Amino acid sequence: MATTRFVLISDTYGYHPALPKGDVLCHARGLSNTGSISELRKALDWIDKADFEVKIIIAGSKDITLDEKYYQKHRRDSDKEFHDPAECIRLVATYPNIKYLHHQATTIHLKSGPKTTFKIFGSPLVPDHSERAFGYNRSDDTTIERHWSNIPLDVDVVLTHTPAYNHRDASTKWQAAGCEGLRKALWQVRPRIAVCGRIAEARGAETVEWNLDLPLSPFLEKQTIQWTDPGANRMAMSLVDLTRASGNPLHNDGAPGPRAHGSDVFFSPAERAKPTAPSRVFEDYDEAPSSGVTTVSSFSDMTAHTVVPQDFWNAANTAYPSEPILDPQPVVSRLHHRNAAALNGRSGRQETLIVNASIVITNNLNRLTYNQPIVVDIELPVGNEAV
Secondary structure, eight states: OEEEEEEEEEOOTTOOOOOOOOSEEEEESOOOSSOOHHHHHHHHHHHHHSSOSEEEEEOOTTOGGGSHHHHHHHOOTTOSSOOOHHHHHHHHHTOTTEEEOSSEEEEEEOSSTTOBEEEEEEEOOEEOSSOOTTEEOTTOHHHHHHHHTTSOTTOSEEEESSOBTTSSOOOSSOSOOSBHHHHHHHHHHOOSEEEEOSOGGGOEEEEEEEOOSOTTSOSOEEEEEEOOOTTTTSSSOOEEEOSGGGTOOOSBOOOOOOBOTTOSOBOOHHHHHSOOOOOBSOTTOSSOOTTSSEEEEETTTTEEEEEOOHHHHHSTTOOOTTSOBOSOOOHHHHHHHHHHHHHTTOTTBOEEEEEEOBOEEEEETTEEEEOOOEEEEEEEOBGGGOO
16 A cells, blocks of 8 residues: 555646545546637646646536536526537647546556556546536436446446535535435445535535445445644645555445456345346447447556447446446336445445535635645555555
């Protein structure tokens, strides 16, 4: 195990602050104000020049050109300039040192520094009744459960646009604006770190201890411990130290649990003994399109990730692009099996650090002020130490 430093930011909207040194930079939503190609290019240039081996980003509601279907449907006739969303999406791909996650997971192998390994899932999805880029209806429980069941159970870091319900999601406008479906998925996955943005007033961090003692009553929590920001007065770094040296290590060993041979799907012993139908990737399609889910190598050979086409994940009946479906069981039945798998052999995943990394503080008379980036030191497996 070796200490890896994550620098976490969100909601920069064209503000490009100086960043503390670290190994991994994660930017959760809010790259631009309008999604214009010029704004996106400036943000990407800034991130590209940042001194981190790995830089990971997701889009947000104002990055509207990165949600092609939304932009084509909702672009106002009064807009002075049309920005080709296909060109904006291609622009992001021209930065080989930036990993853009679009509701997908990737495994990172650091080649320098601590030389650690971790798996991260990133998604721009956000619950919103109004029509927003990357938005979904928070009242549609089935669709929400399908969306967030895409997070592989062996993920170490979850990077999302939306907060989870009741965790770093409150403001004077909303009592709790987060997504309950995401909170349930975090109980299932129990990553080491979950990063979000969106609610500026909720910026900060907390450690959630999950309740794993009552398997028939899933999604429970034992306690939440709030973080006190040592950099609140800007006299120190806004550091969350989860290393053993700090005396306050995170109780999460990242254990993936039992898995089926050659698959990313996790099973209980009873499930592994059950005869299964041939694996399928797309539950609601008669045939998986040849360009559907593709495993590729990129990012200077540091990553291998699953690419999900935008047309696929935008469909209302999208389900499990990163987990093969064994048989056409009802959604409730599949979630029951996932809950069982979430506990099997994974008792070491007890706690998750949840971070709202919003940079912006207030908009007082058009004068913006900003938070410091949140820095997290955490111990991760080195190279082949990974389970």
